Amino acid sequence: MNFAPFLRAFALALLLCIGAVAAVLAYAGADFPAPHFSRSASFNEKARWLRGALAEGPRRDGRCEVLVAGSSMALNSVDGSLLAAGGERVINLSSFGVTPEDTVEMLRIVLPLCRPKTILMAAYQGDFRQWQEQKDIAWDRVRSYLTGGSDMRAHLADFDPWYLVERSLAASELHRTDTYMSLAFDRTGGARLDCTTAYRMEKRWNADLLETVTPARPEALAAMGEIARMARAAGARLVIAVPPLRPRAERNFYPAERDALWRAVSAAIAPAGGTLVRPAGNAGFTDAEFADYAHLNRCGAARWTRLVRSDMERTGR
């Protein structure tokens, strides 16, 4: 019996598949995906960006005046260049779906590398909601990577060809700002979305009609308290800023429940000197300044960042 055709076909097909993966990865070139630290591509890419930013900035000259932290709210809705107007160095740590618990872990890694004067956290009610997607972040590996571990080692520690191919095929997200999935980080690490309506998705635009507001997870509130304590221990001022919602949502989207949630957050951070800011100007935003019901686009982000900055300067705490 001749088994050679089977063995040859098996080997050849397998080599072709592996070759196809190698070709896709080679094609990705400079857009080769970040190491696989978690299920969140946004988090992984941000870790890679941070590694570069920390290596070229604070660790070299010890400067890092403002850390921006949080979820997509901080990623999309904060214009870091406006915070850096006085020459401050701004580093945006945020990525999609980051919870307060994740921010605690991230700050544990970053604060020893970078001593900020201010930690600005842009947050919305979704960051505290009951159900959060499991990201399975390998914090030990993130720590080792951000403190100088090699890129190659980080890739080999959790080699996932599926992920690498998937991300290589989605590499345009690293450059495009006309998609909700944008990971086109600016100089400060923010990813601001275009001021057009072309990429708007109905479901996200009207999500205020579908979602609810639930009381904050106790774990998330505890994490907020911990963030405040960490900021104080690092000699930094903690400001939690709440961006506006679309005008309709700002008026109708469970306002009482949101007020209660922010009171709880404020109470959690106050003992360690943290401040919660809900700029009075939040009510004045128009639909044209939003990418969806909660995320500001580039135009909205610029106006809101100025509002927050002026609030911070006014209060001076």
Next chain:
Amino acid sequence: MLFNSYEFLFVFLPVVLIAFFAVARFSQAGARVFLALASLFFYGWWDWRYVGLLLLSIIVNFALGGAISRAEGRARSRLLLAGLGFNLGLLGFFKYTNFFLGTVTEVTGHDFGMAQIVLPLGISFFSFTQIAFLIDVYRRIAVEFNLTNYVLFVTYFPHLIAGPVLHHKEMMPQFAAPEMGRARAEDFAVGTALFTIGLAKKVLIADNFALFASPLFGGAESGAEPALIAAWAGALAYTMQIYFDFSGYSDMAIGLSRMFGVRLPVNFASPYKSTSIIDFWRRWHMTLSRFLRDYLYIPLGGNKLGERRRQVNLMATMVLGGLWHGANWTFVVWGTLHGLYLTINHAWRKHRGSAPGTAASRAGSWALTFLAIVVAWVFFRAASFAGALAVLRGMAGANGVVLPEKLGHIAGGIAAHLPLRITFSSDIMFNYFSVTHGLGLGDPKRFFALLGIGAVLLAMPSSQELLARYRPVLEMREPEKRGLQLTGRAGIAAGIALALLFFACLANLNHKSEFLYFQF
């Protein structure tokens, strides 16, 4: 080292295969020594400290085996008892010390603390393999005493960690055969096919079911009371997970061994197709069942001493079989349940005879058997009685039923009049539990799709049946003309299909998890 890891697939296996056949060209004995050393390296990859323990166990058993074979009269029995005492003592110390201390603490109320003991990987398997060897020597069935072959027989890496449980008499002739070390395309093709099927069972099926089973049992352990659908989803997910995980491992072990030209015994034969518990135990973990039958049930008297004694022997065998799986009372309950099932099954068979039933009665028998198996798995998987009972209460509907929100409009009125507590929610899969514990069963559509795939795979022929024409396992004396063809044009199609399956597994290896039976 796991079979489902890049280091095994791309470094260890190719290097060992190439070196083994290269050495065999010059010396067969040298090839066997090399394979034994490679197997020790494979074992030591997990923790080098326990290689010494494994070698000690091998040397003591080999020496005792030789002594038993030379001794006569009562000395033989004394030496056998010493050997059994040594193996059971080793197993007892590493596996059951903390179980014993915990139980005494529970009973007396005095805290005896816990010993710092790490369970050496595969100890249950290599202990049983060597107990069987000593008894076979005592019965004058095992007569060959070649140290290299014996070391290889115990350490042979395809079976060392999680079986199949081997008999000395079925392996030694193969190790000593003149063909040993001669590379054959058929062995490599059949081995590759079986290994790929096993890898796919583990990586693509079992590990995905685990995502639904673990949150349910974890949640129940933490005090949550799952509702009907979530409880059943978790229990069924585990039922599928353990089968695809362990039979996948067995297929991989048999396939790997076949690459070296050595056939291993069959370990699974579509157990979930069983229409009775007796049938189930002839199809599930067959080499363990064979061990328990030959070295425990029959020495206890088997069915030769009357019906009552048979029931006692069955119960004793199954309870000890349960305890072998793990040092926890939940495993004892699992074994006891299966002992009861078997006793009832034998009584029923005696009462009704074994005449073939109608299609409907066969379907009913299958359903009842499967239900009994699923219920028993709940105890097997749960870490405590409380956890197991919480899941079983959920499966019985005692925690109510959560139905999809959409059905509320249609069935809301009827639900109010039913004895069950029915609620309508978008969360039928226990995801609410993630609120406090970060766990949830996830997407119900994904679960039901996976369950469908699992059911189709269960209905298909087993991997051994698929490759029956190439006699993949020891028991098949004659090749059969059915299943996959690995030669000629059909072989090309099979090669491409299996390569794609292998590649799909490779792409998912980063979610690698240990095999469930590594812990036993």
